[in-house]
Amino acid sequence: MGLSLVAKLRDQTYAESLQLIAEYAPEPPFNAGSPHTAWKAEVDMMLAMIAPFASKAKDIARQSR
Numbered sequence: 001m002g003l004s005l006v007a008k009l010r011d012q013t014y015a016e017s018l019q020l021i022a023e024y025a026p027e028p029p030f031n032a033g034s035p036h037t038a039w040k041a042e043v044d045m046m047l048a049m050i051a052p053f054a055s056k057a058k059d060i061a062r063q064s065r
Helices: 002-009 012-022 040-063
Strands: none
């Protein structure tokens, strides 16, 4: 229900990108729970959304070595 609500409030591409980030695929409202089933637009949006987090995580990992 949450993803359907996000799709109505924002748009379906954004909702599918959130589903992809969560890798939520039991019986979802959209078929975007995996990079293998998501559209390229959702994969690209997800990568853009997590890029700052991934960069910071890499910096922290390098510092802790």
